[in-house]
Amino acid sequence: MTDLAHQRLGLPAAASPYTVLRAAVRALHPDTRAVRGFRAARKRFYRQILCAHATRRTAVDDPAR
Structure with a gap:
C-alpha cells in the first residue's frame, strides 16, 4: 500500500528522511502551517509521510519482499 501524498512529492527512494x-x-x-490547532494533524501527516518513505525505501533495497 502506498501513500498518495508521498507519491505526489515525487522524491526518489534514495532521498534522505530530512x-x-x-x-x-x-x-x-x-495557511495550514500557520494554524496552531492543526499542529497534531501536521505532525501525524509528517510521520505518515516518513513511514511511507521508509517502507518504499526498504522495498527498493530488498526486492525479494
Whole structure:
C-alpha cells in the first residue's frame, strides 16, 4: 500500500528522511502551517509521510519482499 501524498512529492527512494520532511512541509499550504490547532494533524501527516518513505525505501533495497 502506498501513500498518495508521498507519491505526489515525487522524491526518489534514495532521498534522505530530512529531504522528505522538507518536501512534505513545503507541500502544505502556508495557511495550514500557520494554524496552531492543526499542529497534531501536521505532525501525524509528517510521520505518515516518513513511514511511507521508509517502507518504499526498504522495498527498493530488498526486492525479494
